[in-house]
Amino acid sequence: MDLKFRCPTRVFLGQGCIERYASEMAVLGSKALIVIGASSAKRSGALQDMVSALKKLGIDYLIFDRVEQNPSIKTVYEGGEQAREWQADFIIGIGGGSPLDAAKAIAVLAVNRVEAEELMAKKWGNRPLPVVAVPTTAGTGSEVTPYAILTVDWAETKMSIAADSLFPVVAFLDGSYTLNLPGELTANTAVDALTHSIEGYINRRADRLSDLLALESIGILGRLLRKTNPSVLTLQEREELLYASMLAGIVIAQTATGVIHALGYPLTYFKNLPHGLANGVITRASLEFMAQSDKKRVQNVVNVMGCADLAEVGELLNSVLTPVDFKLTSEEVEKFITKTLQAKNIANCPCQPTREDIRKILVESNLA
Ligand code: NAP
Ligand code: ZN
Numbered sequence: 001m002d003l004k005f006r007c008p009t010r011v012f013l014g015q016g017c018i019e020r021y022a023s024e025m026a027v028l029g030s031k032a033l034i035v036i037g038a039s040s041a042k043r044s045g046a047l048q049d050m051v052s053a054l055k056k057l058g059i060d061y062l063i064f065d066r067v068e069q070n071p072s073i074k075t076v077y078e079g080g081e082q083a084r085e086w087q088a089d090f091i092i093g094i095g096g097g098s099p100l101d102a103a104k105a106i107a108v109l110a111v112n113r114v115e116a117e118e119l120m121a122k123k124w125g126n127r128p129l130p131v132v133a134v135p136t137t138a139g140t141g142s143e144v145t146p147y148a149i150l151t152v153d154w155a156e157t158k159m160s161i162a163a164d165s166l167f168p169v170v171a172f173l174d175g176s177y178t179l180n181l182p183g184e185l186t187a188n189t190a191v192d193a194l195t196h197s198i199e200g201y202i203n204r205r206a207d208r209l210s211d212l213l214a215l216e217s218i219g220i221l222g223r224l225l226r227k228t229n230p231s232v233l234t235l236q237e238r239e240e241l242l243y244a245s246m247l248a249g250i251v252i253a254q255t256a257t258g259v260i261h262a263l264g265y266p267l268t269y270f271k272n273l274p275h276g277l278a279n280g281v282i283t284r285a286s287l288e289f290m291a292q293s294d295k296k297r298v299q300n301v302v303n304v305m306g307c308a309d310l311a312e313v314g315e316l317l318n319s320v321l322t323p324v325d326f327k328l329t330s331e332e333v334e335k336f337i338t339k340t341l342q343a344k345n346i347a348n349c350p351c352q353p354t355r356e357d358i359r360k361i362l363v364e365s366n367l368a
Contacts (some may be wrong), residue, residue, distance in 0.1 A: 002206050003029045006164070007250050008134075009144045013173040013243060015235075018046075018134065022053035024170045028130050029089020032061045033110070035079055035103040037068070041094040044136045050094060064106070067095065070151045070158060070268060070275070071102040073116045080109025081158070083129070091129040093168075096189070097140030097149070097275070100133050104148035104166045107131050108138070120152060122163055133168035136177045138241035139189025139276055140248015141196060143171035151269065157339050158265040173246060186233065186241075187320040188276030194221045195279040199258040200251035202290045202297050203348050210254045213247045215304050220244035222305030224322050227301035249360040251281030258351055260286045262343035263361065266336045271326065280321045284314035285364035293351030324367065333359060333368045 012021045025032075032054060034047070041047040047063075054061050064079045083091060083106055091110065094102025105119065112124035113298065133143035146167045147160045181189070194217075199207060201214035221244050224237055233241065260279050263286070267278035287310055291298040298310070305312045337358045340346065346353065353361075362368040 005209055008167045009171050011171045015176055016174045017174050018049045018053050026057050031089050032059055032092050033083045033088040034061050034063045034092045035099050036065045036100050037095045040136050046094050046134050046136055046177045067099045067102040069098050071098050072151050076102050076105035083110035092132045094134040096137035099144045100142035101148040103131050119358035128165050131168040133171045137189040138178050138245040139192040141245050143168055144246055144249040145253045157269045158159055173242050175235055175242050178238045188274045190221055191280035192276030193248040194210035195260045195309045196252045198301055199260055200255040202294055203255040203258055204350050205255040210251050214251045217244040217247040218304045256348050257345045260346050263340045266339040277321055281324050282319050282361055282365045285361040289357050328368045
């Protein structure tokens, strides 16, 4: 057996976990920069819980609330500047994957004066500040991954920075923060988690332990996606989604993603599709492609999701995701294929896709 495993994040999952385990932050310093998006950290109640925990601990805080979806390089530089001026000892990211990823990049920039190319190429000398992560969506798993994914205009796509020093040191997962996620966001983010586990399971770097976690999360996600209206999930089900999304995050921390994410990034960059939706619309056709090299694993995914065949997986995804109503031009198709094959996660696919394979995925997903 060959096994490699890392999850250096201390994970606390359960209602009230920030309050119950706040003391974990006491050792991180006396000044924190809290990184959030426009409003959901406040509306979910997570920011208030964090602020009251910090006050009890005597930790000063400053809030940086300018993180947009699919965070830009510009935003993380602004956050890095604030962290440096404020002399933060650690960074707290609260929100969906966008604020969590921004928090990681800000943690780098707070202690490294580097150009954007150097940031993306991991050419920084000082260890990033510690990051505490509080997810308010159940999908990215960023709270347990070493990745920060940023929108990179010079590459016209999204790119990830991957470094062990970017694993959050502590993650607080409280399902109640996701209770008010609207149905569309719930579905998109759950499908994102599903694709993490699928791509981690059908992956050159998969091993026995990552398989175990991937299949556990695929089972939970398949079951919960069947709920006709994802916005009516109970608190217990919300917690399960968060658990499944965290497991999927641990999976990709070992394996990284594959063809679905590689093709999903240009769909987000050029067509503005939310990350989970971009992945979801190409999942069935991508599974068809994967089945050419590993029929057995693809069938296991289908079975564990509780479906009879790939067509049923496609129907399930179509039933929860917002329909995509555009077709790519032939020029866009060629550009997207090139971007996909240039993505570093393609190397993780057990069978390397050709241009024709990617084209087929786009056509079968009704995008071309
Ligand atoms: P997101 O981009 O963080 O947020 C999407 C929207 O959801 C925002 O409008 C946000 O509002 C809102 N929102 C967040 N929590 C909410 C809540 N509890 N109730 C209501 N609305 C809420 O979405 P995401 O799908 O979680 O993250 C996607 C990003 O994560 C992408 O950039 C993707 O590439 C990245 N990602 C990272 C990893 C990793 O390992 N690092 C893995 C997968 C994906 P506000 O703007 O007000 O906050
Ligand atoms: Zn993802």
